[in-house]
Amino acid sequence: MSRIISPQTPASALNDHTEHSAKIFGSPKDRLDFYRREIQYETTILANRTDAYLTAQSFLVIAFASCMSNLNPEWGKLFTLVVPAFLALLGIVSSLNAWPGIRAAYDIIDHWYFKQSQLLRSEPVMGMAFDDSPLFCETESSHKGYRKSLLFSVRTPWLFMLFWILLGAYALYIQIDNPGS
Template identity: 70%
Template sequence: MPRIITPATPEHEISSEREARMFGSPKERLDFYRREIQYETTILANRTDAYLTAQSFLVIAFVSAMSNLNESWGQMFTLLVPPFLALLGVLSSLNAWPGIHAAYKIIDHWQLKQSNLLRSEPLMGLAYDESPLFAEAETSRASHRKSLLFSLRTPWIFLAFWVILGGYALFIQLS
């Protein structure tokens, strides 16, 4: 039944009214949450893939620059270019982190909403848990966080990698 919303209407009534209109049933809400999780997981995977591709090309360029044996300009080249590439790797790692972390936070948000829905709707939770395709491990926060650790840790691992490699390149050229 339509209601008139005035400035005196409490916020929780307005939000529940909006939610009731947006989602006709808990099943529709669950489907919506799962689509959002899938969409954000795809974004996270694409960001991680692009980042790893860029890092692999930087590693190849770094190794190629370090193996320069040209007698006339090779020593200057290996003194300047590899540390520059390592700096580029550090900067790309620092640039990749916010996007990867943002996607992770959004996935965490939708995962939490999905878990709360399954706990708040006992009949749906039971039907969901009885299905052989779904299990509690699939909806727990710990499980989904573990599945995203690779994407979260990769920029930090490469950041450390580039700092060590850049320092090593400078050390062997200057000593």
Template identity: 75%
Template sequence: MSKIITEDVHVPRESAEDVFLFGTPKDRLDFYRREIQYETSLLSNRTNAYLTAQSFLVIAFASSMANLNPAWGELFTLIVPTLMAVLGVVSSLNAWPGFKASNVIIDHWHFKQSHLLKSDPVMGNAYDDSPLFNETESSHKGYRKSLMFSMRTPWLFMFFWLVLGSFCICVQLSNAS
């Protein structure tokens, strides 16, 4: 039986510190906090853009409902505001996945942060033995309350557009008869 002789390849061994991505629990906590801050700012930007678009759509809806042109005003105020209400519903449905995705990611990083704070007693307490983060900040219930506005906004606007669209159709059809 023949053997293939090769040179020994020197593979450097990893030390215990190199095995972990983060050097210390403080580095890990800082990373989690940065990720939470980044995702929260993305959610805030999405909410601002959504609210801006919705406010312009509400203004356009109100302006189109105020059309008093005797020749084509009735048909215009029946079709255009209804289409804007449909656009409002569709944009709300399309905005929801982005809001939900941000919420899931923020939830993930808060979960990891709370486990780090609970698993490492040094990280959970400051130098004077008082908690660095109180239970409200690190609990699931605490930060979820701050995300409620962004999470509910698309649903509230969708309901708002459904009511306005129905109102628009009812008013125009009752005026036509």
């Protein structure tokens, strides 16, 4: 049974929740292992989403370049005016559709890293497994470290959307500005 914990929740209910949580996680190490597995799982999801997005974008770029190189004298001019513009629009729409899934995975990873860092701060002995040097240093569990590693995935849809806007505008410009050739 799930419970909603609010500021008005009585202390006895919170103690029950803490006891229930202790039963789920036998020790702080079990909790840390759980957080690490969740981070790894969500990172894999983010990588898969980014890979699928980049694959789709690469095919769109190839199709766009092929359409722009059409030299058919009968219908090539109209084709190179219409089809690349639609491909650029498709690239923009796919970027806008990819963004929420990528951002959601990033937010979930951020959540689990936060939980992990709170656990490591609340249980300083956890890092001291075999010697006096901590197992997890601040750079390994800080927001700054992992966020930098996820920036590529988070920025890619916006970069491709800008790329498609510029490329679509350029394709229209060279076709409309130079109608005789």
